[in-house]
Amino acid sequence: MVFQSTNLQKNGMLNAAITGVQGWLPEYVLTNQELETMVDTTDEWIRSRTGILERRLLKGEGKGTSDMAVEAVGRLLEKTGTKKEEVELVIFATVTPDMVMPDTANTLCDKLGLKNAFGFDLKAACSGFIYAITVGTQFIKTGAHKKVIVVGGDKMSSIIDYEDRATCIIFGDGCGAVLLEPTEEPVGVVDSILRGDGSGRQYLYIPAGGSKLQSSAKTVADKGHFVFQDGRPVFKAAVKGMASVVRDIMARNNLTIDDVDWIIPHQANKRIISSVAHALKFPEEKVTLNIHKYGNTTAATIPLCMWEWESQFKKGDNIILTAFGGGFTWGAVLVKWGY
Numbered sequence: 001m002v003f004q005s006t007n008l009q010k011n012g013m014l015n016a017a018i019t020g021v022q023g024w025l026p027e028y029v030l031t032n033q034e035l036e037t038m039v040d041t042t043d044e045w046i047r048s049r050t051g052i053l054e055r056r057l058l059k060g061e062g063k064g065t066s067d068m069a070v071e072a073v074g075r076l077l078e079k080t081g082t083k084k085e086e087v088e089l090v091i092f093a094t095v096t097p098d099m100v101m102p103d104t105a106n107t108l109c110d111k112l113g114l115k116n117a118f119g120f121d122l123k124a125a126c127s128g129f130i131y132a133i134t135v136g137t138q139f140i141k142t143g144a145h146k147k148v149i150v151v152g153g154d155k156m157s158s159i160i161d162y163e164d165r166a167t168c169i170i171f172g173d174g175c176g177a178v179l180l181e182p183t184e185e186p187v188g189v190v191d192s193i194l195r196g197d198g199s200g201r202q203y204l205y206i207p208a209g210g211s212k213l214q215s216s217a218k219t220v221a222d223k224g225h226f227v228f229q230d231g232r233p234v235f236k237a238a239v240k241g242m243a244s245v246v247r248d249i250m251a252r253n254n255l256t257i258d259d260v261d262w263i264i265p266h267q268a269n270k271r272i273i274s275s276v277a278h279a280l281k282f283p284e285e286k287v288t289l290n291i292h293k294y295g296n297t298t299a300a301t302i303p304l305c306m307w308e309w310e311s312q313f314k315k316g317d318n319i320i321l322t323a324f325g326g327g328f329t330w331g332a333v334l335v336k337w338g339y
């Protein structure tokens, strides 16, 4: 399955520009040292196999993904001088919605008072943000909407078994969001290639809680509501998938390595990121990396990197976002930075 779209319009047509980005991370820091007291692991193993030193966790009874998004999107609106009533659409990429129903986007709109907005959740695991920004771009390009917020947020700690050393060392909680607005300037989301292969679902999934295996005392006892990952096949597919889709999007837009200013990869494992950069012969200093601080925050990794590197981006920079995750889902989005 492939979605391909060349988005950048010329001749006075509308483009979808990113006009602001904001992140938010919970305060609690779960260090490798603390994990050493919880499961049979070592700081050395985690550092050398993943590059992660610590991750953030959202603590507090009744706190969900929407609570992180209230912080990120609230600050985004302030920063961009956007009035609440101007927001028309919120697309929320997450695999950890507050509830199965309603969508977290609706809860967020209510909590923030975005009275004129409609919203929906989008679930594409670690590729959620690149899928969501591609969808949001279409609403802008048609002229249908002028202010679209795309959120990537996950409270991974709510679906992780802290007795499973294969997964609990990797994931963290966080949220990031961007504002998309129309512009006639040649900047914004230029191009997207999104891919999917459902046969990869056996390697990364949550067995229970959906319509196939509904929640019961047995599913809880069997730990069926936690993430299962067979890491090695995911690792291999991630390197191959991201390197090939980045190559494809560069070729389609006649870009060489020298024309690309930054690559913002999903932060799943430092070794995956280095392998992708190596395969592309792309200098690692132009690849954003913050996995050491936050681990894998699923849909949030890319907007969190964008937020952290925002001050280094220049108007007109060619930036490639790329992700790979459960599904399998993967892809690349080419952005020409707009400010």
Ligand code: UT7
Binding pocket: 040, 041, 042, 045, 046, 049, 050, 126, 165, 166, 169, 230, 231, 232, 234, 235, 238, 267, 268, 269, 272, 296, 298, 324, 325, 326
């Ligand atoms: O973001 C969504 C997509 N997800 C990814 O991209 C993740 C892709 N996969 C990975 O990043 C890596 O596969 C992991 C970090 C999950 C695991 O690293 P690995 O180098 O592939 O290790 P492995 O699973 O092949 O395990 C190697 C050994 C095993 O022991 P034996 O069988 O060789 O004796 C594991 O039991 O390491 C052991 N192990 C650990 N040891 C200490 C696994 N987890 C741990 C741990 N601490 N936390």
